[in-house]
Amino acid sequence: MTRSLTVNGHRTEVAASPQTPLLWVLRDELGLTGTKFGCGVASCGACTVHVDGQAVRSCQLPLGEVRGDVTTIEGLGADGLAPLQDAWIRHQVAQCGYCQSGQIMQAADLLAANPDPSDAEIDDAMGGNLCRCGTYSAIRAAIHDAARALRSGGAG
Amino acid sequence: MSRLGKITRRTLLVGAVAVAGGAAFGIYQIRRPVANPLRPEDGATLNPYVIIDRAGISIIAPRAEMGQGVHTTLAALVAEELDADWEQIRVLHGPPAAAYYNAALAHGALPVPEYAMKDWQRSVAHGIGAASKLLGLQVTGGSTSTVDGFERMRRAGASAREALKAVAADRLGVGPDQLRTEAGQVIAPDGREIDYRELAEDAASRPVPQVALRHPYDWKLLGRSLPRSDMRAKATGQAQFSTDIVLPGMKFATVRICPYLGGSMAGFDPAPALAIPGVEQVLDLGDGIAVIASNTWAALQGAEAAQIDWTQSPLPATTGAMFDQIARAFDDRPNSTMRDQGKPDDQSAQLEVEYRVPFLAHSTMEPMGATAHLQDGHLTLWVGNQAPREHLKVAAEAAGLAEENVTLHTVFLGGGFGRRVETDITRQAATIAAKLPGTPIRLTWSREEDMRHDFYRPAAIARMRGAVENGRITLLDAKVAAPSVTRAAIGRLTGRSMGGPDKGHVEGAFDQPYDIPHYRVAGHLADLDVPIGFWRAVGNSFNGFFHESFIDELAHQAGADPLQFRLDHVGPESPVAAGTLEAVRDLSGWGQPLPEGRARGVAMTWSFGTPTAVVIELAREGGAIRIPRAWMACDPGLVLDPGIVRAQMESGLIYGLSAALMGEITFTDGRADQGNFPDYDALRMFNTPQIEVAIVQDNPHMGGVGEPGTPPAMAALANAHFALTGERIRSLPLIRAADYLI
Numbered sequence: 001m002t003r004s005l006t007v008n009g010h011r012t013e014v015a016a017s018p019q020t021p022l023l024w025v026l027r028d029e030l031g032l033t034g035t036k037f038g039c040g041v042a043s044c045g046a047c048t049v050h051v052d053g054q055a056v057r058s059c060q061l062p063l064g065e066v067r068g069d070v071t072t073i074e075g076l077g078a079d080g081l082a083p084l085q086d087a088w089i090r091h092q093v094a095q096c097g098y099c100q101s102g103q104i105m106q107a108a109d110l111l112a113a114n115p116d117p118s119d120a121e122i123d124d125a126m127g128g129n130l131c132r133c134g135t136y137s138a139i140r141a142a143i144h145d146a147a148r149a150l151r152s153g154g155a156g
Numbered sequence: 157m158s159r160l161g162k163i164t165r166r167t168l169l170v171g172a173v174a175v176a177g178g179a180a181f182g183i184y185q186i187r188r189p190v191a192n193p194l195r196p197e198d199g200a201t202l203n204p205y206v207i208i209d210r211a212g213i214s215i216i217a218p219r220a221e222m223g224q225g226v227h228t229t230l231a232a233l234v235a236e237e238l239d240a241d242w243e244q245i246r247v248l249h250g251p252p253a254a255a256y257y258n259a260a261l262a263h264g265a266l267p268v269p270e271y272a273m274k275d276w277q278r279s280v281a282h283g284i285g286a287a288s289k290l291l292g293l294q295v296t297g298g299s300t301s302t303v304d305g306f307e308r309m310r311r312a313g314a315s316a317r318e319a320l321k322a323v324a325a326d327r328l329g330v331g332p333d334q335l336r337t338e339a340g341q342v343i344a345p346d347g348r349e350i351d352y353r354e355l356a357e358d359a360a361s362r363p364v365p366q367v368a369l370r371h372p373y374d375w376k377l378l379g380r381s382l383p384r385s386d387m388r389a390k391a392t393g394q395a396q397f398s399t400d401i402v403l404p405g406m407k408f409a410t411v412r413i414c415p416y417l418g419g420s421m422a423g424f425d426p427a428p429a430l431a432i433p434g435v436e437q438v439l440d441l442g443d444g445i446a447v448i449a450s451n452t453w454a455a456l457q458g459a460e461a462a463q464i465d466w467t468q469s470p471l472p473a474t475t476g477a478m479f480d481q482i483a484r485a486f487d488d489r490p491n492s493t494m495r496d497q498g499k500p501d502d503q504s505a506q507l508e509v510e511y512r513v514p515f516l517a518h519s520t521m522e523p524m525g526a527t528a529h530l531q532d533g534h535l536t537l538w539v540g541n542q543a544p545r546e547h548l549k550v551a552a553e554a555a556g557l558a559e560e561n562v563t564l565h566t567v568f569l570g571g572g573f574g575r576r577v578e579t580d581i582t583r584q585a586a587t588i589a590a591k592l593p594g595t596p597i598r599l600t601w602s603r604e605e606d607m608r609h610d611f612y613r614p615a616a617i618a619r620m621r622g623a624v625e626n627g628r629i630t631l632l633d634a635k636v637a638a639p640s641v642t643r644a645a646i647g648r649l650t651g652r653s654m655g656g657p658d659k660g661h662v663e664g665a666f667d668q669p670y671d672i673p674h675y676r677v678a679g680h681l682a683d684l685d686v687p688i689g690f691w692r693a694v695g696n697s698f699n700g701f702f703h704e705s706f707i708d709e710l711a712h713q714a715g716a717d718p719l720q721f722r723l724d725h726v727g728p729e730s731p732v733a734a735g736t737l738e739a740v741r742d743l744s745g746w747g748q749p750l751p752e753g754r755a756r757g758v759a760m761t762w763s764f765g766t767p768t769a770v771v772i773e774l775a776r777e778g779g780a781i782r783i784p785r786a787w788m789a790c791d792p793g794l795v796l797d798p799g800i801v802r803a804q805m806e807s808g809l810i811y812g813l814s815a816a817l818m819g820e821i822t823f824t825d826g827r828a829d830q831g832n833f834p835d836y837d838a839l840r841m842f843n844t845p846q847i848e849v850a851i852v853q854d855n856p857h858m859g860g861v862g863e864p865g866t867p868p869a870m871a872a873l874a875n876a877h878f879a880l881t882g883e884r885i886r887s888l889p890l891i892r893a894a895d896y897l898i
């Protein structure tokens with residue numbers, strides 16, 4: 001049985017069983033390995049992607065329940081770098097980098113809803129994203145910076 | 157340093173033996189240039205660190221990039237002398253090869269505190285390092301990468317540059333001294349530019365010219381914060397980790413190994429696993445199973461579903477019984493007494509206390525994983541690892557192949573912290589690939605498998621006696637008991653049993669720069685077979701906590717300000733270490749009155765060549781305690797990339813605070829009780845303090861930066877807790893004693 005899925009603007013057919021979490025469909029069936037596995041129990045955020053523009057933990061979302069288009073880190077800056085990715089590079093955020101796809105996808109969801117988040121709002125939104133390298137201060141600075149860039153008219 | 161007399165004499169002996177042993181056979185071997193392992197399909201290699209092909213310049217970083225920024229700094233060492241364009245270079249992980257031995261790893265081999273080493277002792281240690289080329293340990297660890305690469309990699313850049321110039325000089329019919337180099341080009345006196353790519357092939361066959369290195373004043377790349385070479389890939393999801401390799405026809409695997417550590421598998425029924433859609437095979441690995449499926453999810457489901465009879469663990473049944481076993485080590489003679497000054501036995505103690513710290517997991521963000529493919533008798537692996545030659549060897553053994561029939565690619569590490577020195581994942585991947593010739597496999601561990609099959613930071617106990625008089629410590633007598641990481645981990649790595657005094661076991665306690673007349677640190681090795689291994693800062697992570705907590709107790713006993721008290725004792729012994737205390741005092745505004753419900757603690761440790769002082773501030777907030785702020789000052793000597801140093805300091809601090817606050821692995825019947833982040837969490841953005849870092853550069857010797865932030869963070873947190881609550885925490889983690897915001 002196959003299901004069709006739109007990922008990063010491309011429609012594809014997937015043969016996995018409907019219980020398969022979206023994470024493994026992306027990584028194993030579609031070869032989109034930018035989305036990471038960290039815990040499988042919704043406690044680290046490494047697997048964060050967007051479904052219909054909303055950040056979701058792809059390790060928790062069965063393929064059969066995906067309603068909407070999926071965007072992964074590979075599709076975030078479809079025409080080059082997204083403003084958040086630009087800010088990530090300006091602030092030299094990543095250390096090992098393993099958590100960063102999830103951090104960026106979560107931050108993108110925050111900025112879509114809140115163009116000028118306070119520190120407390122950033123804390124709230126990002127609390128589910130663990131970084132064992134401890135890059136939090138750089139993440140926070142990059143989010144503020146990307147928010148500024150977006151407000152002053154940078155492309156979404 | 158006269159008080160170190162005893163240690164010095166012993167050092168002479170140990171140092172001399174080690175060097176003579178290496179030298180008798182060694183000098184010739186050591187002086188002989190190492191073979192260049194690079195064989196680019198296209199383009200030319202000038203030495204083990206530089207490949208120039210049509211696409212441009214690639215620099216080989218012989219150490220694993222696990223977040224510590226080592227690719228950037230090592231590549232900058234080469235690029236600085238080579239005059240390569242930083243924006244254009246590529247940085248690659250080196251293949252497993254003797255050429256990439258880590259000589260600095262042996263710098264800590266002498267049983268003498270690093271801060272007090274004399275120049276001759278440094279050169280003896282360096283001799284041991286050069287002898288390690290014979291061992292060829294290509295290990296990333298011990299915060300050594302930059303120290304090790306500092307000369308070698310600049311020399312590689314300089315000699316490659318000169319070889320390129322020599323070729324250009326011949327072509328142009330001018331002397332090499334008339335040529336300049338800039339941004340990957342040789343520039344002739346008349347302004348003509350010749351790209352390195354046009355010269356590389358001829359340059360590769362030139363003898364290697366030895367030239368003087370540039371003075372730091374002339375550096376263009378080193379000494380400033382460079383854009384990291386891996387940043388773009390990591391911000392776009394393109395960076396490849398162990399399980400990100402996509403190969404046609406790939407199958408997806410996971411394992412379930414006996415969780416009762418030291419136990420094995422009596423039998424298993426694969427039927428329930430095979431009933432899961434997508435599961436294709438269940439393989440017998442001896443101490444567990446591997447499940448092969450059409451995707452990782454199916455494999456994980458299958459591994460859960462399989463019925464397995466485990467055999468029992470030989471370990472003590474409870475964590476309490478494990479601690480009892482560790483405590484029994486105090487009954488035996490110490491393995492080492494590396495600090496032994498005055499007459500501690502003749503002194504009466506005012507304070508006699510015991511400290512305990514738990515087992516800890518590494519909990520790298522990326523669970524263990526690997527990709528492997530056996531085809532036509534050749535095994536290829538992709539695995540993020542900290543010891544490529546050892547991984548290669550283990551893979552060859554597991555697959556029953558000669559080493560030349562194995563290729564190992566080191567990919568990015570999703571965190572290492574010492575865990576990826578261990579070869580278990582590579583052994584499994586090679587074993588599975590060998591059972592499925594022709595089929596590429598991607599092996600992913602569940603988080604639970606990762607947490608329950610770690611090589612843990614050992615639990616440890618310290619018994620401390622101390623006394624003060626007129627504001628000065630008169631007695632500090634410490635005994636530390638723990639199973640030996642050195643014996644366990646180096647033994648696994650080298651296949652040799654390590655005898656003799658174990659320095660790693662007491663580092664962070666015996667080697668601290670305090671001026672104390674009766675001062676002794678004894679190490680007792682516990683006989684307990686929980687798998688243990690290198691963990692960020694290793695022995696320093698527990699000894700730093702013991703020593704610096706106890707110094708704090710003595711300061712309190714003396715009625716002194718804990719920071720000034722440290723300065724009084726550290727100043728006479730090490731101005732460099734005292735400088736970090738002064739820097740953190742000034743940075744934090746130590747001593748200024750704080751608002752109600754706030755308090756601060758301080759700690760300073762010297763580890764991996766870098767003294768690091770930390771101040772932590774705590775705040776009571778709505779019935780819980782929060783960590784709003786932290787200040788750090790470190791002195792790693794000459795700094796090559798301040799941005800990376802700062803990031804590593806923050807990272808080390810957060811890693812230490814996470815562990816001290818909430819890290820604890822306990823065991824029931826030899827199985828770790830914690831399996832995933834909900835039971836073994838770490839600091840997140842909302843409970844991470846705002847951190848400020850001061851970098852001092854007065855240390856005449858370069859130190860590491862990846863680990864030194866971890867030990868003082870743990871002690872400073874507990875000391876701040878005492879300042880806030882009056883309660884001395886002698887047993888970690890802190891959340892067992894108080895309500896923290898987590």
Ligand code: FES
Pocket residue numbers: 036037038039040041042043044045046047048057058059060
């Ligand atoms: S893998 Fe999905 S939240 Fe951790």
Ligand code: FES
Pocket residue numbers: 094095096097098099100130131132133134135223521570571
């Ligand atoms: S950068 Fe390593 S876990 Fe976040």
